[in-house]
Amino acid sequence: MALTSARMRAVNAVFETGNFSSAARRLGVSQPSIAQLVRDLEADFGVKLFDRHGHHLMATPLCRQLYATTSRLAAMEADAIGILEQREELAGGELRVGLGNSMPGMALISAFKALYPKIQVRIEIGNWSEIMAAVIDQRVDVAVLPEVPQDRRFRCEVCLSQRVVAICHPEHPLNVQGQMSITGLMQYPLVFRTRNSSTQRIVDKAFRASGLRPEPAIVVNSREGMLEAVANRLGVGFLWEHGSSRTDRIAKVVVSEMDIALPEYIFALFGTKGALVELFFNARHAMPGA
Incomplete structure (x- = not known):
């Protein structure tokens, strides 16, 4: 049993035109071919899609329900073809x-x-x-x-999905711990981003939830500034886990209170x-x- 593209197009054309001959003209095939495609589909699934009223074919309730779905698939197929044809x-x-x-x-x-x-x-x-x-x-x-x-x-x-992590110089004592609590970060100089940064919003929220109000040693307005500050041992910063492919002079450390993966969207x-x-x-x- 299969609902092939050819069968779907045949059923939709008959639904829209009301008879086999008009559907065949629309699709550029013979009338017997259209009729056979519809009958084969009905036989395979043991259903009835059309009732004959004179020369006109009336869609059954099941057919109307099927058309509501297959017409959307047909539209998607047309969009896909349009994309491929935009050479x-x-x-x-x-x-x-x-x-x-x-x-x-x-x-x-x-x-x-x-x-x-x-x-x-x-x-x-x-x-x-x-x-x-x-x-x-x-x-x-x-x-x-x-x-x-x-x-x-x-x-x-x-x-x-990704999480925000702490970043430090590879020789920083934080790097040997593997995972750190946000309270433990308070003993180190911190590098923050400006507040219109998504990273900084996550960091601020985590500190607030722990009842902490840290004063950063440095505030930078760019990710590159954050990376350079950390690489030059100016403090512990924060970064989205996949926010940079840089590996030189940068080590990532999981913070327990921020160990939650959040979605990144297109x-x-x-x-x-x-x-x-x-x-x-x-x-x-x-x-x-x-």
């Missing part, structure tokens, strides 16, 4: 991507470029607030961020058109570990 866009074109973290966004872009090497990708990197504004103002077509608001304006799909404004945006969403399946 000029896939052979060239530009996709504007906003990243709150260099990683995992760069890994996603790498997967996308491996699939579509001729597409130029223009990247805007900023803090959470800047990238959110870039999507809303349509300076970028699609973005990758954690903590995307549950807002009807956005189409969101999870790319991966998102765009609803209604953002174009094959490239759709293909970027789909590229998440080609990421390592997807």
